[in-house]
Amino acid sequence: MLQTLERGLDILQAFSEADPLRSAAELSTSTGLPISTVYRLLQTLEKRHFVEAAGNARYRLGPSMYLLAQVVRQQMSGSLGPVALPIMQHLTTCTGETTVLTQIIGDKAVCIESVESPQAVRLSFQRGRVMPLWAGASARVLLAYTDPQTAADVLAHIDNEWFASGEPVDPEALRHGLQIIRVQSYADSQSEVDAGARAIAVPVFNQDGHLLAGLSVAGPLARIGDSHVPALVELLRVASAQMSAQIA
Amino acid sequence: MLQTLERGLDILQAFSEADPLRSAAELSTSTGLPISTVYRLLQTLEKRHFVEAAGNARYRLGPSMYLLAQVVRQQMSGSLGPVALPIMQHLTTCTGETTVLTQIIGDKAVCIESVESPQAVRLSFQRGRVMPLWAGASARVLLAYTDPQTAADVLAHIDNEWFASGEPVDPEALRHGLQIIRVQSYADSQSEVDAGARAIAVPVFNQDGHLLAGLSVAGPLARIGDSHVPALVELLRVASAQMSAQIA
DNA sequence: AGTGTCTATACCATATAATGAGAATGTATT
DNA sequence: AATACATTCTCATTATATGGTATAGACACT
Missing domain, CATH: 1.10.10.10 (Winged helix-like DNA-binding domain superfamily/Winged helix DNA-binding domain)
Known part of the structure; x- marks a missing residue:
């Protein structure tokens, strides 16, 4: 204008x-x-x-x-932060892994809160970190549950992008992957954002069913085997539900 | 325009x-x-x-x-950061207290780098923290050595401000205090930014003698007595000189 | 010195883009 | 229903922004 x-x-x-x-x-x-x-x-x-x-x-x-920037950092997690942090802390205590909370900002996923694992070998993930919406479980779960308009925009603008693993991004496979996420209601990613890391993520909604954030637990590939996934998903679902319940 | x-x-x-x-x-x-x-x-x-x-x-x-904001955070310490951090780490090791690096930004002092003390009772000070140029040793040392124009502007705009201790800010006393800082070439403050804390600060110049930053060591009042000040000042002076020498 | 390349600022006629007052619409609150 | 705001729209006026070009300065290379 x-x-x-x-x-x-x-x-x-x-x-x-x-x-x-x-x-x-x-x-x-x-x-x-x-x-x-x-x-x-x-x-x-x-x-x-x-x-x-x-x-x-x-x-x-x-x-x-x-x-x-300082003003923005202060308000970054907004109303979600105070509610989410204690729940995330509990998640990290239970799982021993790093917990990350992400939000869609423009056409990117941004980490708005994180609780790092206490273990020496851990995934480090800091507030403010930005990643494309197609890379990583916590980002992709946002893409899967956001409005179709945003999702289509993002999918249309992927050209010659790569994951951290070295794999090229295939829009068609991605589209199919989003469908799977919606069916399972969780996302699973390996070496997409950080090589050697695996993450499991679930969406967080408010009471109206509107998407608020993505919640994920992430750690080194060696510690998160397929056998651990069901338990992690269950923990994440409970945590997500707790957040939804506590949002004003 | x-x-x-x-x-x-x-x-x-x-x-x-x-x-x-x-x-x-x-x-x-x-x-x-x-x-x-x-x-x-x-x-x-x-x-x-x-x-x-x-x-x-x-x-x-x-x-x-x-x-x-993320872009800004990344470049925050700019060219100074990589040079300053190891020196600051060494300072914290020697003193056991938190080390802070500040810069003038607009009409404020901003913490652009910090190394926190390993002790349980310590002064916590984070990157990005903003304070007025008249409050705290690391800020005031900047005010004392910046160009007279900026200093005068700041002094002219102090009305009804208070220190963290509850003391009101007296522009006249402040003006005099700046003179003392320039004579001693270090600043000393108690309970100005954080109640119960004391800080000692020195200026950091580049080779042209241009003011770059303020460097300070800060901790709980109880641990920083008058008898410790001379040694701290000496350590700070050496650290400041090291930084000046290493700047491109 | 002399030439070429690049950054940066100054100039200026043109019309486009911004302006601000007020009306009109929308949305809570009582 | 009526009031009080918040927000968007409309429009005539002109101030304000525009972009091509010219100028000045910095720097490298011959």
């Missing part, structure tokens, strides 16, 4: 974890804006400390973003 | 840790913009997921900010 503002936001979003430093020329091509316009946008963003010069004709996100 | 963009950024910055949920009416008064304009800005920001409706006629920062 507001062209100038949107273009400014485009610039901000051009900075990613993979590409935190960008030149004006790059920004011009990646946004399709004329170079003079890019500089003008950068000027205002720089004046307000949303971006800053990083030397070498590069720009990066600036101080103002730091402060807003 | 670009009015529309600036107004959009104004809206984003209206969300703070103290006030993460804001109504359109509030935003209108706090930014001085007509209500119809605020709604128009919110519309575009919402479309791009920079803000989202939080129910109850409130808005909060949205998904897109989460993703950018």
Whole structure:
């Protein structure tokens, strides 16, 4: 709607974890804006400390973003966090493995809360970590239960992506996998996000049956054999139900 | 320069840790913009997921900010982090207390790196934590050595602020305190940010003598007596010099 | 010095895109 | 039903953003 503002936001979003430093020329091509316009946008963003010069004709996100990032971190788990954490802690105690809570944000899955296993060999997973919606049990369970629109969008935009295991992503197999998840009502993944890890995930709904989050238990492949899966699924289902019951 | 963009950024910055949920009416008064304009800005920001409706006629920062926050966290300590961390670890080993690295961001001090003490009773201090530039040794040492312009701005905007101890902030005493810091070349604070804590801080410069960060060691009052201060200051000075030498 | 390449800022005529007041609609609350 | 807000729509006006080009500066290479 507001062209100038949107273009400014485009610039901000051009900075990613993979590409935190960008030149004006790059920004011009990646946004399709004329170079003079890019500089003008950068000027205002720089004046307000949303971006800053990083030397070498590069720009990066600036101080103002730091402060807003802190606001966002604080509200990250929102209403779900206080309810979920104790339940997740209990899950980790019972299973001895890392517990992760994820949410859909835009077209990505984001870890909004995690409780790491106390064991020396464990899967480490931190708040804020972002992954594609098709990779990993906790992400894929979100994809399986989200509205068809979002799911279709995601499936349509998979080209030449790989899992951490080295396997290529096959959209057709993925589509079928989502169906299986819905039938079993849990997701199982191996070496998709982190090589050598296995995760089991279930969805978390609110009382209206609306999808809120994905809850998963994950650990090294060697410790999570097929024989353990049924028990894990049962624990996850109980935990998910507890969360649903406690949400306002 | 670009009015529309600036107004959009104004809206984003209206969300703070103290006030993460804001109504359109509030935003209108706090930014001085007509209500119809605020709604128009919110519309575009919402479309791009920079803000989202939080129910109850409130808005909060949205998904897109989460993703950018992650980018920012990653680059937070920037070039300083890799150099500083091992030195900070060594400091914590020597002193047994929490070590904190801070930087000026806008008109605030932000913890960009920390190494917590291994002791059970310790000062916990996390990356991203924001405090006013006048509170705490690590912040105040930044204020003392930053350019006079910034310092004057900060001093001019102190009205009715309090330390964690309950003491009111006296701008005149503060001004004098900064002078003392510059003479001693270290800062000492008690119960300013966290009640019951004491911190000693020194500045970190690059080779050009430009202020980069503040480095501090902090712990419970009971463990940091006046007799320990000289030794701590010496350790901090050595650590600061090491950092300066290793910066590119 | 001289040339070429790149970043960054300044300029300017044009019309597009933003503006803000107010009306109209929607949604709770009483 | 009536009130109080929250939110979206409409529209005429003009301020504001636009993008092509020109200019100035930095840096490397001959």
